[in-house]
Amino acid sequence: MKFKAIAVDIDGTITFRDRSLDLVAIDSLRSHDVPVVLSTGNILCYAHAAARLIGVGGIVIAENGGIVSPGFDTVPIVSEYMIECQQAFDLLSGKFELTKLDPEHRKTEIVLRRNFDLELARQILYDHGFNVEIIDTHFAIHIKSREVNKGTGLIKVAELMGLKPKDFVAIGDSVNDVEMLEVAGFGIAVGNRDPELRSVADYTATLPYGAGAAEGIAYLRGRSLI
């Protein structure tokens, strides 16, 4: 069976640690006709701008699956879990000095600078009965609903494209990619991956960042799987 599409994370997978694009990955993604879906914890306009500049389609997953866009210049599908994230933020902001990232654009989750005690914050939310999760992607800390993730996003995207999630190859680096690699037909973890990706990846690249993404794609190509 050949895979029919690729869902690829942005930060740490097609970028370096400083978030600049790794052109090795971009060359690899552009060098074949398989549709590419960007899947990110970033806001929608960031994902769309990246898709335009890289030269891939406007179907994207943003805000860790909280938002799925059916294409450029379309109305996005936005989940409705912000209220509990906001309540969790209100509680935590009484205990820590928190800095929100992109608050004017975020619609489904609250994203914070990585400068507070994550374990303590998790414990406080747990003690107060919150059901939100707090994840650290190494780029930012996200307060998000447990109901949406890049895996639920990929299921929606597959439906929009008339495909099955198992038709996708998914490529990622971080804990926010776990569910996406789980629901995809084939999961690639780049060399700088979080340990959580080890058990869900079908192929773990030796090389980090974009070179690792290109390595995974070359592995599949070599076996005529894409």
Ligand SMILES: O=C(O)COP(=O)(O)O
């Ligand atoms: O938003 C983040 O924290 C990381 O973004 P990513 O999902 O593109 O790696």
Ligand SMILES: [Mg+2]
């Ligand atoms: Mg990432």
